[in-house]
Amino acid sequence: MPEIKNDQDMLRRPQRQGSIVFVWYLLCLLVPLSLAQSVSARSLPDFTELVEENSNAVVNISTTTEPKSANRGGSNGLPFNDRQLEQLPEFFQDFFRGPQSPFGGGPGGSVPRQSMGSGFIVSSDGYVLTNNHVVEGADEIIVRLNDRRELPAKLIGTDPRSDMAVLKIEGGDDLPVVRIGRSNDLKVGEWVLAIGSPFGFDYTVTAGIVSALGRSLPSENYVPFIQTDVAINPGNSGGPLFNLDGEVVGINSQIYTRSGGFMGVSFAIPIDDAMNVFRQLRDNGSVSRGWLGVLIQEVNRDLAESFGLKRPRGALVAEVMAGSPAEKAGLQAGDIVLKYEGEDVTLSSDLPPMVGRTPVGETATMEVMREGRQITLDVEIGKLPEEGAEQASAPASGNNGPSSAPLGMTVEPLPAELQESLGVSGGVLVTDVARGPALDAGIRPRDVITELNRRKVTSVDDFREAVSSLPEDSAVSVRVVRQGRATYLVMKP
Structure with missing residues (x-):
């Protein structure tokens, strides 16, 4: 007898079939996702072998500085400077500066001050690289190896400009x-790993990626820093930055912080530059860098338009120092350096490291944009002065009476004494600025204008003539000397 099913049974069958289909589709979605996650996990780098192979060559550096009256107000002997210490919470300030502090109670105390940092061995006979600020002012330097040996080290030389120091372990062999x-x-995005002693915790390993290359910091113009997101803290300074092949590619040096600790931005000295400094310190005890003798600034969009560039690039020469290699080569204020020794100068910060790496006395070739056309200049690179070079003053030139121009500013002849003190040969002094293009450009009273729309201005008559020929609705450059420093501004008449 045939089975009789009621209406509810007939309704449940498609529901059960629909449930089976849904579960099947769900499995089809979850299984590949699970496999993808598993593959992704397996593709992440495994740092264990790298750490095992390289930890023995990473060292902890501890220094002792005896209290001296001459040292007061100088280096504080801590793993970081006074400014960084003041940014730490009060608990940490008390820990590092207090009378029971393992660091000697901070600056000016009667107890010897102690500091800690990191470093790494680059030769089997005991040469060690670290940061200058780790060993600066130290009376005793002790290097502790991974096998717990503690060996005294001799300071071979330092280079404060790159924040590097070279040590030699005494009594070490093989x-x-x-x-x-x-x-x-x-390459940006590449995995990197750091080994160091943050806050004194020896052989701490942290990893991240390269965030950017060729970073220029205000205090270090001659070092194209590697920016990473590797966790770096006080005590990591001087330690190595490794790539996935187990090779050192940088020296961890600085962090950007508002709290005193790691905030995701750290900087390392490129090993190519570091090894150049190491060889010079080892062989000569000092470092010689190439010097051009110019003051440069960034080329932004408006400046690029005013100088006839299709896009912002290069280093704009705002000032050429008297007697410098640049002046002897014919470089002029208003030139834009586009290439140096065949390398593109994309940002103005690219140029100082390029020049600094050039051996003193060698001739370098530059491609320069001048008055809308490209020219090639050969310059014999000089030696970067220890204390910098002052620009020599130039002779005075005659000027006429004051002028009120339709740019929103009033100018008058530049007094001879100001020409001498500023080291400029002519120009006009801005005495008043009202609402208008000059104010919008950033020109202020007491500024000295020496060039307008790439035309030299030595007198008020020159200024009037340059103003009368300005194009309408187009950006023009203005070279301004303010407090002895030259810079280019952009004005839109």
Whole structure:
């Protein structure tokens, strides 16, 4: 007898079939997702072998500075400077500066001050690289190896401009060494790893990626820093930055912080530059850098338009120092350096490291934009002065009476004494600025205008003539000397 099913049974069957289909589709979605996550997890780098192979060549550096009256107000002997210490919470300030502090109670105390940092061995006979601020002012330097040996070290030389120091371990023989890589081969997004002693915790390993390359910091114009997001804290300074091949590609040096601790932005000295400094300190005890003798500034969009560039690039020469290699080569204020030794100068910060790496006395070739056309200049690179070079004063020139121009500013002849003190040969002095293009451009009273729309201004008559020929609705450049420093501004009449 045939089975009789009621209406509810007939309704449940498509529901059960629909449930089976839904579960099947869900499995089809989840299984590939699970496999993808598993593959992704397996693709993440495994740092264990790298750490095992290189930890022995990473060292902890501790220094002792005896209290001296001459030292008061100087280096504080801590793993970081006074400004960084003041940014820490009060608890940490008390810890580092207090009478029971393992660091000697801070500056000016009667107890010897102690500092800690990191470093790494680059030769089997005991040469060690670290940061200058780790060992600056130290009376005693002790290097502790991974096998717990503590050996005294001699300071071979320092280079404050790059914040580097070279040590030599005394009594060490056949020591483990790191493998040196090439920082020029680094790419943004590449995995990197740091080994160091943050806050005194020896052989701490942190990892991240290269965030940017060729960073220029205000205090270090001659170092194209590697920016990473590797966690770096006080005590990591001087430690190595490795790539995935186990090669050192940088020296961890600085962090950007508002709290005193890691905030996701850290900077390392490229190993290519560091090894150049190391060889000079080892062989000569000092570092010589190439010097051009110019004051440069960034080329923004408006400046690029005023100088006839299709896009912002290059380094704009705002000032050429008297007697400098640049002046001897014919470089002029208003020139834009586009290439140096065949390398593109994309940002103005690219130029100082390029020049600094050039051996003193060698001739370098530059491609320069001048008055809308490209020219080539050869310059014999000089030696970067220890204390910088002052610009020599130039002779005075005659001027006429004051002028009120339709740019929203009033100018008058530049007094001879100001020409001498500023080191300029002519120009006009801005005495008043009202609402208008000059104010919008950033021109202020007491500024000295020496060039307008790439025309030299030595007198009020020159200024009037330059103003009368300004194009309408187009950006023009204005070279201004303010408090002895030249810069280019952009004005839109």
